[in-house]
Amino acid sequence: QTALVETVLEYVQGMGVIKSFNLSGRGDKNLQDALEYNRKSNLGMEQLMTPYTIFQELVLQIAGIGMMLAAVVFWINGTMTLVNTLMVIIMSFLVFGQIKLFGMGISMLRLADSSIERTLQTEDMEQMDESGKALAVKKHDIVFDDVHFAYESKEILHGINLQIPDKTTTAVIGPSGSGKTTLCNLIARFWDVNSGSVKIGGKDVRDYTLESLMEQISMVFQNVYLFADTIENNIKFGRPEATHAEVVAAAKRACCDDFIEALPDGYNTVIGEGGASLSGGEKQRLSIARAMLKDAPIVILDEATANVDPENEDRLQKAIEELTKDKTIIMIAHRLKTVRNADQILVVDNGKIVQQGKHDDLIKQQGIYADFVLGRKEAIGWKLNAGN
Incomplete structure (x- = not known):
């Protein structure tokens, strides 16, 4: 069966x-x-x-x-x-x-x-320890201390040591399967490390209750999941007590108010499970509106603009800048203009941080980052010759 x-x-x-x-x-x-x-x-x-x-x-x-x-x-x-x-x-x-x-x-x-x-x-399956305390820290710096992590017997991260200062932006790049998403998931404690520790504000994430930990983190995934409910309730998912005016304000900042108002019932429109009745870009913008409304001090962006249509990308980029203002940001990104302005850039390969620094420093070094920038510039400059 x-x-x-x-x-x-x-x-x-x-x-x-x-x-x-x-x-x-x-x-x-x-x-x-x-x-x-x-x-x-x-x-x-x-x-x-x-x-x-x-x-x-x-x-x-x-x-x-x-x-x-x-x-x-x-x-x-x-x-x-x-x-x-x-x-x-x-x-x-x-x-x-x-x-x-x-x-x-x-x-x-x-x-x-x-x-x-x-x-x-x-x-009888081993349960995640939830005996932590409801902690509320003032600073939201993130520290990885010799972190090893494996899915079953396959080790994905090998001895990660990393410091992300409070209210800074860290961009994470690397080949597919290098461990970028796993790195972010450990911050939100979707998994527990096999050894080492991940700390937020000087406290191990395992010392927090799940509720108090997630109150400090907003996540915008590349593959957005929306529930079979009204658009307003989907946006309010992180803050159920929010008012309608706050929902509308977040939607406007995320550049999704226009298409919501065009729907038959506006914010009361019921969408299909998984957001099947919306386009990829519309779902992505709703996800960003949800994160804006939650207003957590740590924001994790997993290729947040991947499914956004070009005509809305500039407006959405400004919305993301507003979302991430005065917050600790970790973003997995592959767009050059998103990466180059980060306070620090992490290049992850085969579960290790192989390069770390600012854009101006890394671009002078031979390695994955320089190849990444060169590849993006070639892609932007590529043109179709109509004469051939």
């Missing part, structure tokens, strides 16, 4: 890819195999239980018929009155009917036992 559910979810989520490659009817082989496996498993279970069920039914029916025959014989012999005979006949149906239901319940208990066993396995 678990394998079937996982396969169905995978198929539904990847349906667009299957259609785009014209694999309808062939791309669902895994789904068909899962359905067939589930069918065989259910049939096998029924075949296993059928002999017991038949035997149980046979015994109960014979016992019921035996009670009725015995009652009739006693009545004929005059040892039982007609009323008692009829009562015994009726009771033969009731008594054995309850026993039949009990037998069916035993079968259901076998299935429930299997489900309970899976639930107990989940409860």
Whole structure:
């Protein structure tokens, strides 16, 4: 059953890819195999239980018929009155009917036992320690002290030492899979380090309660998820007590007030799960409005302008500058104009910080950053020659 559910979810989520490659009817082989496996498993279970069920039914029916025959014989012999005979006949149906239901319940208990066993396995999983305190620090500098982190057995970060001063901007660049997003996720304690420590305001993130830690952090992801709710409630997600006027103000600063007002119900428009009814740029701007409304002292931007259309990029860049004013900023970025103005730039490769400094210093060094800048300049200067 678990394998079937996982396969169905995978198929539904990847349906667009299957259609785009014209694999309808062939791309669902895994789904068909899962359905067939589930069918065989259910049939096998029924075949296993059928002999017991038949035997149980046979015994109960014979016992019921035996009670009725015995009652009739006693009545004929005059040892039982007609009323008692009829009562015994009726009771033969009731008594054995309850026993039949009990037998069916035993079968259901076998299935429930299997489900309970899976639930107990989940409860036995190691839980993240949440015995911290509700801390409120005055400074929001971030320090990585010899941080090692692994997903299962594969180590991703190898001995990261890093200081991000309070109210500064740090840009993180590097090849795909180098550990940039993992670095940011450890600050928000989406994962716990294997060794070393991550500190905010001089306090280990493990010393905070989850609530007090997240009150200090706003995150804008590249892949935005919106809930099946009104636009206003999605923006208020980080601050449910915010007023409508505050929501509108945040939306205007994030350059999304125009398209919201154009919707049939404005801020009360209900969007589909995941924001399916909005474009990528619109979802990104709503996510930034959400972060603006929360107004946390630490802001983590994971390629926040990746899905924004060009005509809104300049306005949104100004909105991000307003969002990040007087805050501690960590941004994963690949746009040159976003990176070059950072207070410090971190170049991450293979889970290590291989370069660190300001744009003017790093551009003079041979390495990933100089190649990154050169590649961006070539991309910007690339033109299509209409004559060829």
